[in-house]
Every structure is written in C-alpha cells, then in structure tokens.
Amino acid sequence: MRKLSLMLLLVALLTGVMALNAQDVVTLEFWGGWTGPDGAIMQQLVDRYNAEHPGVQVNLTVQAWSPLFDAFIAAASAGESPDIMAMHPQETAMFINLGLIEPVDDIVAASEVFQKDAYVSKAWELQFYNGQMWALPFDLGIHGLYYNLDLFEAAGIEAPPTNAEEFLAAARLLTVDAAGKHPGDEGFDPANIVQYAINMHTNHHGFYQWYALYNQLGGQLLNEDATACAMDIDKAVQAWQWLQDLVYVHYAAPQGQTDYARDFITGRTAMLVDGPWQIPAMIAAEAEGLRWATAPYPTIFDKAAVWGSGHNFTLPTFADPTKRDEALAFVEWLAANSFDWLASGQLPIRNDLIASEEFKELPGRQAFVDMLPNQVLLPNIPKFSEIFASNAPTPMMVMGQRIILEKADIRTEVQNACDAITAILSIP
Amino acid sequence: MRILPRTAESGSYAALAGLAPKRRPSLTPYYFILPYLVFFVLFRLGPSLAGLGIAFTNWQAVGTPRFVGFANFEAMARDPRLGDAFQNTVFFVLLTVPTLIVLSLALALFLNQPRRGRAVGRVVVFMPYVIMSTVVGVLWTWILDKDFGLLNVYLNFFGIANVPWLVSESTAMYGIILTTVWWTVGYDMVLFLAGLQDIPHELYEAARIDGARAWGVFRFVTLPLLAPTTFLVLMLTIINSFQVFDQVYVMTSGGPGTATLTLVQYIYTTSFQFQKFGYGSAVALILFGILVIVAFFQIRGYRRGLKGVE
Numbered sequence: 001m002r003k004l005s006l007m008l009l010l011v012a013l014l015t016g017v018m019a020l021n022a023q024d025v026v027t028l029e030f031w032g033g034w035t036g037p038d039g040a041i042m043q044q045l046v047d048r049y050n051a052e053h054p055g056v057q058v059n060l061t062v063q064a065w066s067p068l069f070d071a072f073i074a075a076a077s078a079g080e081s082p083d084i085m086a087m088h089p090q091e092t093a094m095f096i097n098l099g100l101i102e103p104v105d106d107i108v109a110a111s112e113v114f115q116k117d118a119y120v121s122k123a124w125e126l127q128f129y130n131g132q133m134w135a136l137p138f139d140l141g142i143h144g145l146y147y148n149l150d151l152f153e154a155a156g157i158e159a160p161p162t163n164a165e166e167f168l169a170a171a172r173l174l175t176v177d178a179a180g181k182h183p184g185d186e187g188f189d190p191a192n193i194v195q196y197a198i199n200m201h202t203n204h205h206g207f208y209q210w211y212a213l214y215n216q217l218g219g220q221l222l223n224e225d226a227t228a229c230a231m232d233i234d235k236a237v238q239a240w241q242w243l244q245d246l247v248y249v250h251y252a253a254p255q256g257q258t259d260y261a262r263d264f265i266t267g268r269t270a271m272l273v274d275g276p277w278q279i280p281a282m283i284a285a286e287a288e289g290l291r292w293a294t295a296p297y298p299t300i301f302d303k304a305a306v307w308g309s310g311h312n313f314t315l316p317t318f319a320d321p322t323k324r325d326e327a328l329a330f331v332e333w334l335a336a337n338s339f340d341w342l343a344s345g346q347l348p349i350r351n352d353l354i355a356s357e358e359f360k361e362l363p364g365r366q367a368f369v370d371m372l373p374n375q376v377l378l379p380n381i382p383k384f385s386e387i388f389a390s391n392a393p394t395p396m397m398v399m400g401q402r403i404i405l406e407k408a409d410i411r412t413e414v415q416n417a418c419d420a421i422t423a424i425l426s427i428p
Numbered sequence: 429m430r431i432l433p434r435t436a437e438s439g440s441y442a443a444l445a446g447l448a449p450k451r452r453p454s455l456t457p458y459y460f461i462l463p464y465l466v467f468f469v470l471f472r473l474g475p476s477l478a479g480l481g482i483a484f485t486n487w488q489a490v491g492t493p494r495f496v497g498f499a500n501f502e503a504m505a506r507d508p509r510l511g512d513a514f515q516n517t518v519f520f521v522l523l524t525v526p527t528l529i530v531l532s533l534a535l536a537l538f539l540n541q542p543r544r545g546r547a548v549g550r551v552v553v554f555m556p557y558v559i560m561s562t563v564v565g566v567l568w569t570w571i572l573d574k575d576f577g578l579l580n581v582y583l584n585f586f587g588i589a590n591v592p593w594l595v596s597e598s599t600a601m602y603g604i605i606l607t608t609v610w611w612t613v614g615y616d617m618v619l620f621l622a623g624l625q626d627i628p629h630e631l632y633e634a635a636r637i638d639g640a641r642a643w644g645v646f647r648f649v650t651l652p653l654l655a656p657t658t659f660l661v662l663m664l665t666i667i668n669s670f671q672v673f674d675q676v677y678v679m680t681s682g683g684p685g686t687a688t689l690t691l692v693q694y695i696y697t698t699s700f701q702f703q704k705f706g707y708g709s710a711v712a713l714i715l716f717g718i719l720v721i722v723a724f725f726q727i728r729g730y731r732r733g734l735k736g737v738e
Contacts, residue, residue: 066701069701070700070701073489073490073700073703074489074700076489076490077489077490098488098489098490098491098703099490099491100490202595202684254575255592256574256575256592256595256596257575257595258573258574258575258594258595259573259575259576263575383702385701385702385703386701386702389697389701389702390681391677391681391701392681392682392697392701392702393509393512393681393682393683393685393686393689393697397683397685398683398685398686401683401684401685402597402684402685405592405595405596405597405684405685406596406597406684406685
C-alpha cells in the first residue's frame with residue numbers, strides 16, 4: 001500500500017512538472033524538405049536556436065518535398081498545420097489557391113529583419129503573388145557550370161565556355177574515346193567513350209535546362225493570365241535540339257545518365273550543370289584529388305538566362321495563431337543567421353552577406369551569385385504541380401524524358417506538351 | 429477415384445459442431461480480432477466508403493466538396509494518361525502473375541524436398557518479402573543502374589552490353605517486374621509450401637506403386653490436390669499486381685515518359701499531388717470494379733475447380 005501511494009505521488013509530481021513545462025515552453029513545428037546534407041545543417045541551426053531560447057522548442061520535420069506537401073495538404077484537411085512551412089517561391093500559388101498559407105505583408109511591415117532594401121531585389125519580388133507578399137525569403141539556388149580543372153588543363157582549354165561556339169569547341173576536346181580520339185576525328189568510336197564533356201539530366205533538371213535555354217531565346221511558356229500554353233514552338237524546338245544534340249550528335253554527354261555528381265567527381269564527365277547545393281560534395285571530393293571550379297551557366301542563345309529556384313518560409317493558415325509571434329521570431333533569427341546556412345551551398349540573398357568578406361572566402365559561390373539577376377523561375381501558378389511536378393508523368397517530364405532518353409521527335413513532343421498544358425489550364 | 433481427403437471445406441468441422449452442446453455464441457473470439465477490426469474500419473472501410481462519395485464531387489482535400497454528378501467519370505474518357513496507366517497495369521499483371529505463380533511453385537516444390545539446407549533456402553527466398561517496399565525500391569534502383577548497376581555487371585560478364593533498365597521506355601517496366609518478382613516470390617512460395625505439406629504421403633506412395641513417374645505424380649497428384657492453394661495464390665497475386673504502386677513510386681515515378689505509370693500511381697498522383705481527390709476517387713472506384721469482377725470469376729472458377737477435383 002505504501003508502495004502504491006509513493007508511486008501515485010511520483011506520478012502526480014511528474015505530471016505537475018510536465019504541465020509546468022508545457023506552459024513555459026512554446027513548441028513550434030517546422031517542416032522542410034531538406035533530405036540531403038542540407039538537412040543536417042538546418043538541424044544544427046534549429047538546435048542552436050533551441051539552446052539559445054529556452055522558452056521555445058522548435059521541432060524540425062524533414063522529408064522529401066513532394067510527400068511533405070502531400071502531408072501538408074492532408075493535415076490541413078484535418079484543420080492542422082505546422083507553424084512554419086518551408087517551400088519554393090514557384091509553389092506558393094498552389095497553396096494560396098488552396099487557402100493553406102497567409103499573406104505576410106503586415107508582418108513584413110513590422111519586421112526589422114525582413115526589409116526590402118536588405119535583400120537582392122529578385123529574391124524579394126519572388127515572394128509576391130497577385131500584389132500581396134506570401135512568403136519570407138531565405139535563399140536562392142540556380143544552375144551553374146562546374147568544371148574539372150585537371151581535365152580542362154589536359155585538353156588545353158584555358159577558360160570555361162561562355163557561349164555556344166566556345167561550348168561546342170570545348171565539348172569536342174573534352175569528349176574522348178578509348179583510343180584518345182575526339183568526335184570528328186578519323187576513327188572516333190562513339191560506343192567506347194571514356195570521358196564525356198558534360199552531364200545530361202534525364203530527370204526534371206532536363207526540362208529546367210530547357211526552360212533556361214528557351215528563355216535565352218526570349219520564349220514564353222504561358223499566356224499572360226496563365227490560362228493556356230503560349231509556347232513559340234520553333235524556339236521551344238531549338239532549345240531542346242541543343243540539349244538532344246549534345247547526346248546524340250556531338251556525343252558530348254552520356255545517354256541515360258543517372259548520377260550526375262558522381263560522374264563528375266569520378267572524371268567520367270568534365271563539366272557538370274547543377275545547383276550550388278553540390279558545392280559541399282565537391283569540397284568533400286577534394287580529398288579524392290578533385291580540382292574543380294565554377295562558372296556561370298553559359299549563354300547559348302541570345303541573352304543570359306538560367307533556371308533557378310529558392311527556399312522561403314510561409315505561415316500556414318491552420319497553424320495555432322497564439323504561436324505566430326514565436327514562429328516569426330524564429331524565422332527572423334534564421335534570416336539573420338543565414339550565413340551558417342551557406343555551408344549547404346545555397347546562395348545568400350541578403351545584400352550585407354553577399355558583400356561580406358567572409359562570404360567572398362567561400363569557394364565556388366561567386367559564379368552563381370553573379371548570375372542571380374538572370375535567373376528564371378517556373379511560373380508560379382495554382383496548377384504548378386499538374387504541369388511541372390518532377391515525380392509524376394506531367395507534360396514537362398514526359399516531354400523531357402522522351403526527347404532526351406528516347407530521342408523522340410522534338411516537334412511532336414513539344415506540341416503534345418503544349419496541348420496537354422492548355423488542357424490542364426482550361427479546366428477551372 | 430475420389431482423391432480429395434476430407435478437410436474443413438468438406439464439412440468435417442460442421443459435423444463436430446453438431447456434437448458440441450448448444451450454447452450462446454461467445455463474444456470472446458471477436459475480442460481477439462477487435463484491435464484489427466478497429467484499424468480496418470478506421471483506415472480501410474471508412475476511407476473506402478468516403479471515396480465512394482468523393483468520386484462524385486470536386487474536392488481539393490481542403491474546403492467543402494462540390495457535388496458534380498458523373499463529371500469525373502466522363503472526364504476519364506478524355507484522359508489519355510488514364511489509358512496509359514490502364515494499359516501499363518494490365519501489361520504488368522499479365523507478365524508478373526504467371527511468372528510469380530510458376531516460379532514460386534517451382535521453388536516450393538524444390539524446397540519441399542527433404543534435402544540439406546532447405547530451411548536456409550526457404551529463408552533466403554522469403555527474406556526479401558519482409559523488406560520495406562521503399563528499401564526494395566532504392567536497392568533495385570541501384571542494381572538496375574545502367575552504368576554501374578550490379579545486374580549489368582553480371583550481364584557484361586556474359587558479353588551482354590549494358591541494358592538501360594530504368595532509363596528507357598522499352599525496358600523500364602521489365603525492371604519493375606523483375607523487382608516485384610524478387611520481392612514477392614517468397615510469399616507465394618510459402619503459401620505453396622503449406623499447400624504441398626497438406627498432401628498426404630500415402631497418395632504419392634500409391635502413385636509410385638502404380639508406376640507413375642515424377643511428371644505423372646506431379647500432374648495427377650500434386651497439381652490437382654494443390655488446386656485450392658493455387659487458386660488462392662492466383663487470386664491474391666492478381667489483386668496485388670493490379671495494385672502495384674510502391675516500387676513504381678520509388679523507382680521511376682511512372683517514367684520514363686509514361687512507361688511505368690500504373691493505375692494506383694495515377695490515383696495517388698491525381699489525388700495527392702494534383703489535389704483532384706474527386707477524380708482520383710473515381711479512378712479508384714473503377715479499379716475497385718475491375719478487382720471485384722476478377723475476384724468474382726476467380727471464386728467461381730475456384731468452386732468449379734473444387735467440384736472437378738472431387
């Protein structure tokens with residue numbers, strides 16, 4: 001009996017302590033899709049925040065973006081939401097349309113951290129939709145050109161290519177078969193290439209690259225009110241042709257490639273088009289003897305344009321309104337401490353950071369930052385997923401994979417994609 | 429000749445029940461299945477019934493569903509992707525089911541022999557089945573990698589050039605089928621093993637005394653007596669194959685192009701990724717209809733098969 005009462009007392013005590021704690025500590029749920037090494041960096045930031053702010057406990061939930069968004073929608077249908085939801089600028093319209101996120105104009109007006117002048121203007125503008133600001137900017141990421149210094153030196157190329165002519169010349173020298181011959185040489189054997197000039201994305205980054213090249217030609221994807229496909233078919237074909245020819249005509253890129261970063265690190269390809277998030281992997285590969293550098297994404301056609309995206313923070317409609325202040329304080333802290341986030345490779349968007357000495361010392365970033373003004377994002381529209389989702393048979397994915405993997409007729413695929421897009425957008 | 433021994437199906441339990449003293453049916457057994465039943469009702473039956481209603485609405489998971497009558501079903505006729513998904517799924521079923529049945533039966537026969545190491549053999553064949561589907565998907569994405577995959581390394585050994593497996597429309601579905609067979613063959617094998625062990629030894633002895641050879645024994649003793657198990661395995665395999673999703677989602681997301689897009693993948697994509705839950709539910713209802721028809725014919729065939737055996 002005495003044992004029992006002792007137990008009861010203990011339980012009562014524990015419950016009391018827990019209840020006290022629950023009252024004191026505000027718990028914030030924070031969701032993001034950083035499944036790579038960047039997830040660990042974000043966790044470190046969160047841990048630091050929790051340590052410095054005993055009254056707040058931020059719980060970071062990480063899973064891949066697509067299932068994360070599915071969970072976000074499913075939770076909202078039950079009237080629940082995380083307190084802070086990370087996403088990409090081109091995806092906000094989808095969630096605005098569903099009523100899942102709230103505008104942040106008032107918050108920004110009162111914030112000392114989120115001030116327009118403190119940011120790269122492009123990064124700021126991307127957070128707007130229909131005249132209202134919906135998200136708090138955090139970083140940007142764009143395609144750039146990684147190149148292998150040893151392979152460039154061996155081929156006698158002094159500088160990374162900046163235009164189509166230079167690119168094709170370099171590509172020829174960097175593509176080598178087992179006998180050491182280049183494409184165009186007498187007896188060159190395309191079936192036995194040991195070194196390719198560059199990677200070729202067979203995933204969604206394939207159509208991202210196409211989108212950049214199509215923009216370099218001045219092309220437009222959708223009409224002004226985003227109700228139909230407005231592709232200039234000739235320009236769309238021209239942009240795809242460049243990419244397809246790199247594989248099937250110039251033999252400069254491998255067919256059916258799957259692991260772009262690995263192929264670059266092992267020297268299978270001499271160049272790599274990818275985002276700045278590969279920088280940590282490149283730094284790590286220096287231990288294996290990789291010597292690398294970055295250059296801006298080349299301007300193949302008329303004007304500079306490069307695919308880009310970024311991360312931002314949104315405040316969900318179904319989050320607990322009483323935690324709004326704490327959520328905002330945390331996001332402001334993240335923005336103010338975003339230098340630590342740069343270890344993930346992502347690009348800074350705060351002017352003071354970009355101008356700082358410590359940023360200039362970080363390897364590989366400058367070429368990316370220089371291209372930021374030329375970044376093009378996919379259209380931010382409510383039906384974004386249906387047209388652009390990377391893990392579904394969307395019109396863009398089908399078009400890209402058929403052209404790059406199957407060597408399909410480009411004009412047919414472009415026309416099919418355009419018709420499919422119009423069909424999707426015509427349904428209200 | 430009547431070769432089917434009396435089993436539960438032929439009514440021996442019913443006879444036993446008749447002997448037992450009559451008493452009120454006990455609730456106890458239901459307590460045992462209660463935990464499962466709760467989950468079944470909450471996460472299977474409930475959502476299924478809800479889906480039946482959602483199929484006739486326009487619903488984005490948030491907000492109020494709007495009744496649209498048969499609009500979702502009419503839209504299916506104009507949806508080329510659905511046609512792709514249907515075609516791919518039927519292709520997958522037609523190739524996977526016979527392969528699984530034949531292979532699992534062969535493995536069961538082989539591992540039913542009293543031989544050294546058969547326990548290890550059974551474990552090895554069954555083991556993949558306990559691995560989570562996502563792990564299987566990631567594992568086989570590596571095995572099937574065009575440039576560095578283990579399978580192509582072996583094929584190179586036999587002088588076969590790299591097969592593009594998951595990065596070509598013409599081979600991607602075979603990659604998925606291969607993965608599925610490796611993953612699930614053990615389950616079918618275990619069912620067959622159970623069936624084989626139910627066949628009385630005397631029948632084999634009698635057949636051999638009558639002069640039957642191995643094939644004759646298999647054809648006239650094993651196969652007919654295994655019929656109930658075969659029907660069960662066939663039914664489960666067909667239903668599971670029609671619902672193929674996990675491997676596809678992890679390995680190809682339905683690509684390249686639409687080469688491996690299957691019905692359940694399409695239901696998931698339209699519902700959760702495109703927030704068209706009404707349309708997704710309507711497609712799910714069609715798949716449900718297909719499965720009911722398949723099950724109907726199979727149960728009929730099963731009953732006839734049993735009668736034929738008797």
